[in-house]
Amino acid sequence: MKRSFVCKSCGHVSPKWLGRCPECGTWESMEERVPKPSTGHTFHADTAVAEAVALSDVSSLNEGGRIKVGMGEVDRVLGGGLVPGGLVLLGGEPGIGKSTLLLQLLMRLEAKGEKVLYVSGEESLAQLRLRADRLGRCGKGLFVASESGLDRILGLVDDLGPSVLAIDSVQTLSAPDVASAPGSITQVRESTAWLMKISKRLSIPVIIIGHVTKDGAIAGPRVLEHLVDTVLYFEGDRSYSFRILRSVKNRYGPTHEIGIFEMRETGLEEVPNPSRLFLGQYASAVPGSVIVPCMEGSRPILVEIQALVNSSYLAMPRRTVTGFDTNRLALLVAVAERHLGVVLYDKDIFINVAGGIKVSEPASDLAIIAALVSSLQGQPVCPGTAFFGEVGLTGEVRPVGRADIRLNEVARLGLRRCVMPILASQGMHVPEGVEVLQVNSLKDAINAVIKVS
Ligand SMILES: Nc1ncnc2c1ncn2[C@@H]1O[C@H](COP(=O)(O)OP(=O)(O)OP(=O)(O)O)[C@@H](O)[C@H]1O
Ligand SMILES: [Mg+2]
The missing domain is CATH 3.30.230.10 (Ribosomal Protein S5; domain 2)
Known part of the structure; x- marks a missing residue:
């Protein structure tokens, strides 16, 4: 088999080893690509024959098919709620309140009877519980896991069968068969592609958190924007307590909508009257x-x-x-x-x-x-x-x-x-x-x- 070397940082492939990646300029980032044996997960055995159908015969997703989150500001930004099979990327700078917003959303969904799985690769279960206690009451339908291996997460999804899946954050995920470190472009892109397939196959909404660096640089979710269905940015000025949820891409709804929240000790509160x-x-x-x-x-x-x-x-x-x-x-x-x-x-x-x-x-x-x-x-x-x-x-x-x-x-x-x-x-x-x-x-x-x- 022909040898090839891949950049851990940007995924550039070269037939020979180079000290500096010609694509992204990172030093000593080239690694030999070693094909790993398949994990044998069912997800890999995707051998179905392709078929084409007339678009007029395809049954449409009616508006009632959307899953309303129950937070008016979020539902409006999403264009009416989460879409089954839709992959939502929630991006934002470190510490802005992404995990808080996500957990609040999931708690609302759980309260409406959804079976929710929240996988965090960043925080331990006790830390998640600490946050949940601050935000309100959590019911029995909200499942959490502290995990970053993608194949184990997929196994968990198959076992539990959640109706909504949330991942915090995409930068911690490590996909099997990918040698580069978690958070590198190759890992982030590969992991997202997997989650995309999972959401489409199981027809459940998947929400993933992605960190953005100041310039939206390498390993930020910017590289994922074209892969996912909806991109939401959570932003705000640290000197103020309000936060804005902005939709920058939405395959199933309008963009340029914003939701406004205020960060309180009890979590994010919707601001229905932003002019004031x-x-x-x-x-x-x-x-x-x-x-x-x-x-x-x-x-x-x-x-x-x-x-x-x-x-x-x-x-x-x-x-x-x-x-x-x-x-x-x-x-x-x-x-x-x-x-x-x-x-x-x-x-x-x-x-x-x-x-x-x-x-x-x-x-x-x-x-x-x-x-x-x-x-x-x-x-x-x-x-x-x-x-x-x-x-x-x-x-x-x-x-x-x-x-x-x-x-x-x-x-x-x-x-x-x-x-x-x-x-x-x-x-x-x-x-x-x-x-x-x-x-x-x-x-x-x-x-x-x-x-x-
Ligand atoms: N007890 C509290 N009272 C008020 N605000 C708090 C309290 N605890 C946390 N916060 C707010 O929550 C923010 C952190 O929220 P969160 O952990 O959800 O952010 P994040 O975007 O997920 O961060 P990271 O990028 O580190 O994962 C803090 O910046 C702070 O404003
Ligand atoms: Mg977080």
């Missing part, structure tokens, strides 16, 4: 502070944008942005200079989206410029005013989607005014108590609320 959380201690009559109703998936969230504009003593003035795109800010600064006649080239600019949330919608353009001008002039915008609208290069304010939903949220949170684009479709329902100011130019928008000197 992000508006926090909003003080309306302060220069440089503006409110924007952003859409996160299908939900509106009111967010406070803060700007600080100061004279700069640097040759290259500072542009420091938290929670917003730096390039977009450069564009908006250019538009403001040209169309409002304000001077910003010699100013340090700091933008902060309060609460640590990220705002990526163009609908926040108008609010950013309003905050910049307000800080520059040292004048607060009219109290209780929200802004939304995309700003174009020619200084026009362009319409954005979901205007009515945004307006409703503005009204719900008790704001009294909203500066927004002129909509193509008239007949928009304006909630009671909100004065709507429709503008089509940036100048009109800003002049209406701040006196540009």
